[in-house]
Amino acid sequence: MKRTLGTCYYPEQWPRAIWEDDAARMADLGLTWVRIGEFAWTRLEPTPGELRFDWLDEAIAVLGAAGLRVVLGTPTATPPRWMLTRHPDMLAMDAEGRARRFGSRRHYCFSHPGYLGECRRIVTLLAERYGRNPHVAAWQTDNEYGCHDTAISYSDAARAAFRGWLRRAYPGAGNDGDIAALNRAWGNVFWSMDYAGFDEIDLPNLTVTEPNPAHVLAFRRFSSDQVVAFNRAQVDIIRSLSDAPVSHNYMGRVTEFDHFATGADLDIATWDSYPLGFLEDRVGATPAQQRHYARQGDPDFQAFHHDLYRAVGRAQGAHRQGHGRWWVMEQQPGPVNWAPYNPAPLPGMVRLWTWEAFAHGAEAVCYFRWRQAPFAQEQLHAGMLRPDGVAAQAFHEAEAVAAELADAPDVAQTQAPVALVFDYGSEWMWQIQPHGAGLSYFDLVLAHYRALRRLGLSVDILPPTTRDFAGYALVLAPGLIVVPEDLKSALNACNAQVLIGPRTAARDADFTLPVPLPPDWPGLGVTVSRLESLRPDMPVTLAGGGAVTGWLEQLEGTAPAVLTSEDGAVVAQRAGHVTYMGGWGDAAALHRLLSELCDLAGLETLDLPEGVRVRDTGTERFWFNHAPHPVDTVAGTLPVAGVRRVAI
Numbered sequence: 001m002k003r004t005l006g007t008c009y010y011p012e013q014w015p016r017a018i019w020e021d022d023a024a025r026m027a028d029l030g031l032t033w034v035r036i037g038e039f040a041w042t043r044l045e046p047t048p049g050e051l052r053f054d055w056l057d058e059a060i061a062v063l064g065a066a067g068l069r070v071v072l073g074t075p076t077a078t079p080p081r082w083m084l085t086r087h088p089d090m091l092a093m094d095a096e097g098r099a100r101r102f103g104s105r106r107h108y109c110f111s112h113p114g115y116l117g118e119c120r121r122i123v124t125l126l127a128e129r130y131g132r133n134p135h136v137a138a139w140q141t142d143n144e145y146g147c148h149d150t151a152i153s154y155s156d157a158a159r160a161a162f163r164g165w166l167r168r169a170y171p172g173a174g175n176d177g178d179i180a181a182l183n184r185a186w187g188n189v190f191w192s193m194d195y196a197g198f199d200e201i202d203l204p205n206l207t208v209t210e211p212n213p214a215h216v217l218a219f220r221r222f223s224s225d226q227v228v229a230f231n232r233a234q235v236d237i238i239r240s241l242s243d244a245p246v247s248h249n250y251m252g253r254v255t256e257f258d259h260f261a262t263g264a265d266l267d268i269a270t271w272d273s274y275p276l277g278f279l280e281d282r283v284g285a286t287p288a289q290q291r292h293y294a295r296q297g298d299p300d301f302q303a304f305h306h307d308l309y310r311a312v313g314r315a316q317g318a319h320r321q322g323h324g325r326w327w328v329m330e331q332q333p334g335p336v337n338w339a340p341y342n343p344a345p346l347p348g349m350v351r352l353w354t355w356e357a358f359a360h361g362a363e364a365v366c367y368f369r370w371r372q373a374p375f376a377q378e379q380l381h382a383g384m385l386r387p388d389g390v391a392a393q394a395f396h397e398a399e400a401v402a403a404e405l406a407d408a409p410d411v412a413q414t415q416a417p418v419a420l421v422f423d424y425g426s427e428w429m430w431q432i433q434p435h436g437a438g439l440s441y442f443d444l445v446l447a448h449y450r451a452l453r454r455l456g457l458s459v460d461i462l463p464p465t466t467r468d469f470a471g472y473a474l475v476l477a478p479g480l481i482v483v484p485e486d487l488k489s490a491l492n493a494c495n496a497q498v499l500i501g502p503r504t505a506a507r508d509a510d511f512t513l514p515v516p517l518p519p520d521w522p523g524l525g526v527t528v529s530r531l532e533s534l535r536p537d538m539p540v541t542l543a544g545g546g547a548v549t550g551w552l553e554q555l556e557g558t559a560p561a562v563l564t565s566e567d568g569a570v571v572a573q574r575a576g577h578v579t580y581m582g583g584w585g586d587a588a589a590l591h592r593l594l595s596e597l598c599d600l601a602g603l604e605t606l607d608l609p610e611g612v613r614v615r616d617t618g619t620e621r622f623w624f625n626h627a628p629h630p631v632d633t634v635a636g637t638l639p640v641a642g643v644r645r646v647a648i
């Protein structure tokens with residue numbers, strides 16, 4: 001697989017006189033890709049029906065003449081102001097019933113039929129004009145679905161669409177659905193919440209106290225389906241008029257819609273990687289960790305998303321297990337403008353982040369953006385160039401990577417020895433019913449991922465629809481709340497060591513606590529008889545080291561104990577190759593448990609120093625130092641922001 005570099009460019013924001021110079025500098029730097037157009041609707045259509053494609057024609061021609069390949073974005077993330085005049089009810093509404101107004105971006109509701117029609121129209125015009133353009137080598141739909149909490153809307157359009165979605169979800173003899181089936185599934189007998197018809201059902205916001213969790217889950221599934229349908233409408237148009245691959249750029253820890261379902265309609269998954277911004281904004285790091293990694297980013301957060309989007313990129317089914325097509329569409333180049341604090345990366349970190357993405361299988365890494373903007377909301381967001389056109393840190397580090405790529409072999413991807421199941425539906429269910437402040441499915445999965453990486457293991461992330469686990473020595477599915485019977489059977493039948501729990505198989509698809517009690521796992525002999533959430537200052541210490549924090553289950557059954565608390569309570573049990581963990585283990589507990597499972601699975605592990613991570617491909621082992629100081633390893637001393645490639 002050939003690895004390439006790119007950038008994000010906004011020719012409409014810069015004088016026409018510098019376009020050729022910009023394109024020449026990009027090509028001389030060794031860039032291949034240039035993404036354009038995703039925020040340009042007003043420049044393309046300043047008033048309704050007044051189309052101005054001449055500048056875009058020229059920009060694509062200039063970039064193409066320099067030997068660059070264009071990723072053309074659809075501009076639907078930034079509806080023009082006149083669009084709101086035409087469709088005044090198109091705005092999304094937040095949970096408090098407030099409109100998400102014009103003045104920035106993503107100010108639309110996915111359920112508004114009028115806006116969807118406008119999007120179909122502009123995408124059709126773009127695809128008709130550029131679908132066979134030799135310089136347009138890829139497409140991007142919209143931009144960052146769900147960013148700024150915009151995937152979920154409580155508008156009138158969403159209410160009407162939700163009622164239609166429910167009728168289809170609970171079908172009856174006619175077209176009106178079976179309201180009695182919905183009442184039974186949701187348990188609406190509780191608190192006298194029965195409905196006489198679907199038109200009585202409102203959105204689950206502004207209730208006196210918490211709404212029915214089954215109601216909220218249905219709304220979350222509906223909201224995800226609306227994003228998928230909105231994206232599919234654009235993809236279908238582009239595919240009918242162009243043979244170039246279609247992508248979308250996802251965001252880190254944006255989980256309001258199912259990225260696997262969206263990816264099923266795409267050729268390439270991309271994501272926008274901002275290690276320093278995310279450290280303050282989304283990682284959940286402690287203050288001490290934020291200080292330690294302030295200029296490097298978390299050692300595992302970016303890697304987790306690299307592996308996640310490699311899986312999303314294979315959702316269309318065209319690739320082997322864990323080997324989807326994926327890119328970094330926006331790589332942080334320097335300080336950003338939107339996090340609580342915005343430090344500059346250490347020298348060498350942009351290069352490290354780039355090589356880290358390639359080690360995880362990225363086809364391309366594109367830096368955001370080419371030139372720092374001197375105006376508007378992102379004027380303090382660094383680019384590859386300063387606003388005056390002088391090269392910034394990312395320019396020089398990209399130049400170094402380009403030179404290294406010229407002498408480096410292509411990455412040969414291979415299946416990892418460990419699989420980790422990630423499920424967006426479980427994320428929603430944990431959010432709806434966390435049972436304890438700060439408890440999160442995403443954090444639980446990330447904690448297991450961290451523990452695996454600290455042992456020096458490469459990981460494939462898999463969707464919950466996976467049924468073939470051949471080739472994996474260890475499979476983890478922590479916190480997977482709904483587990484279909486055929487998935488239980490597939491995990492029981494596989495040859496890997498399997499780790500499940502806590503909360504695995506804890507509910508059915510309608511958020512009902514099942515009987516027999518969870519996990520009701522064939523052959524396991526474990527029952528969760530009681531559960532509790534723990535205060536942060538009330539960890540339960542385990543015999544032999546480590547502790548349970550946040551979540552603890554009381555386990556019963558015949559399976560032998562694997563972990564116990566200091567007072568003798570069973571915390572984990574194992575039968576055959578399946579282990580159930582009945583608590584949220586801290587780092588030490590997970591290290592103990594996963595080390596033992598790796599021994600049982602025959603996996604070699606490493607004792608990695610703090611901040612050091614490795615990633616294996618088919619032919620190389622990559623070593624990365626995220627620590628702010630040099631670190632000695634078995635591969636030699638890694639300097640600050642050090643990257644080392646070793647043949648295997």
